[in-house]
Amino acid sequence: MKRILPFLAAALVLSACGTTPKNPGEENPGASAEEMYREAKQELESGNYNRSVKQFEALQARYPYGRYAQQAELEVAYANYKDQEPELALAAIDRFLKAHPTHPNADYALYLKGLVNFIEDRSLFASLAKQDMSERDPKAARESFEAFRDLVTRYPQSRYAPDARDRMAYLVTALADGELHVARYYYKRGAYLAAANRAKAVIERYSNTDRVETALVVMIAAYDKLGQPELRDDARRVLAQNYPQSKLTPDEIFADGAWWKLW
Template identity: 55%
Template structure:
C-alpha cells in the first residue's frame, strides 16, 4: 500500500511539473503565419523602430520559408535592421553572408552600399578633428573598409541608384584619410621624428594626390628635410610646394596663427 501511494505521489508530482512547464512556455504567435504575413509584420516592426522584433520575424521567415520569394529579402532586411539597431558587427556579418550567397542578386549593389555605410557611420568620429583624442592613436581601418565597399559599388555598378552618393562619400573619405596621415606626420614632426614625418607626408602626396591635405604634406616635407640637414631634398620639396601652391597660407606663415591647422580645409 505504501509503495502504491509513493508511486501515485511521484506520478502526481511529474504531472504537475509538466503542466507548469507547459504554462511557462511562451506561445509563439507567429507559428501559423504565412510567409507574406511574417514579412509584412516584420516590415511594420522595422518601420516602427522595433528592430529587435523585426530581426526575430525576418529570421523566422528565412528559417521557415528558406526557398520562398521572401527569404532573400529577409536576409537583406536583417542586415539593415542590425545597422539601425547600432550593431555594426552583426550587420556586416549579415551583409557579407548575403553577398557570398547571392553575388548576382539584382539588389546586391545595395548590400555593397550598406556595407560602406556601416563602416562609414560606425567610425564617423574617427574624423572629428575637434575631438580631444589624438588622431594618431586611432586606426582608420573602418574608413578604408568603407572606401573599398563604396569603390566596389561604383566600379561594379556605375549606374546604380546608390552610385552618386557613394562617389560623394569616396571623395570625403579620400580627404579625411589624407588629413589623418597629415596629422600623424605633424605628430612625428613635433616629436623630432623627422624621417617618420617625411614618410607619412610622402604617403599623402603619393596616395592622395588630389586631396587638399597635399598642401600641408609638402610643407611638412620641407620642414622635415630642413631639420634633417638635407638641403637638396628640402629644396626639391619646396620647389614642388611653391609650384603647386604659390599662394599657400603656409608660405606666408599664417599657419602659425590662432586658426587650428585643420580649419584650413573647412
C-alpha cells in the same frame, strides 16, 4: 490552509507558462513566407529592430530558399544597423554578398556596407581636433570608401551611386587629414623621418585633395630637420610648381591650436 497551498502553487505555475512569450517562429506556425516577411517588416518599420531581426531569422529558418529568405538577409543587416549593432550588420551583409554576388540588390548591400562603416567612423572624424590620431587607425573609413568604390565601379547607374560618390569625397579628405595629423604628431616629437613618410603617403594616396599643399610643407620641414637638403629642395620645387601662391608655413602647421584653423 495547508491543502490549498499546493493547488495554488500549481495554478501559478500554469498561469506563468501561459503568459511566456513565444518565439517569433512559433506565433503563427502556419504562416507563409510572404506573411512572415510582412509581419517582420512591420516590426522593422515600427522601430522594433531586435524583434524584427528574430522574425526575419525565423523566416529564413522555416523557408531557407526563395526571394523572401534572400531579402530577409538584407533586412536583418539593415535592422542591426538601425539598432546600432554595426558588427552584426556587417556580418549579415558579407554573408549576403558571398551567397548572392549577382543579386539584383547587391548594389544596395554594398551601399549599406559603406554606410555602416561611414557612420561608425563619422564620429571619429567629427572630433579630430580633440583626438590623438596617431593612436587611431581609421579602418572603418577605409572600408567604407572601398565599399562605396565597389558600388560606383560595379553599378555606376545605381540609385545609390550619387550619394556614394559624395561620401567618398568626404572620406578621402578625412583620410588625408588623419595622415597629416599623424605626421604632425611625429614631427613634434622629433620623429622627422616618420613625419616625412606620412606626408609623402598623403601625396601618393590622396593627390586629388587640397591636403597635398600641407603635406609638401610638412615634407620640406621634416627633410630640413633631417639634414636632407636635396629632398627638401625637391619638395620645395613641387610646392612652387603646383601651388605658386602658397603662403603656408611650418609654423602654421605645427603651432599648438592652429591645425584646424587651416581648413
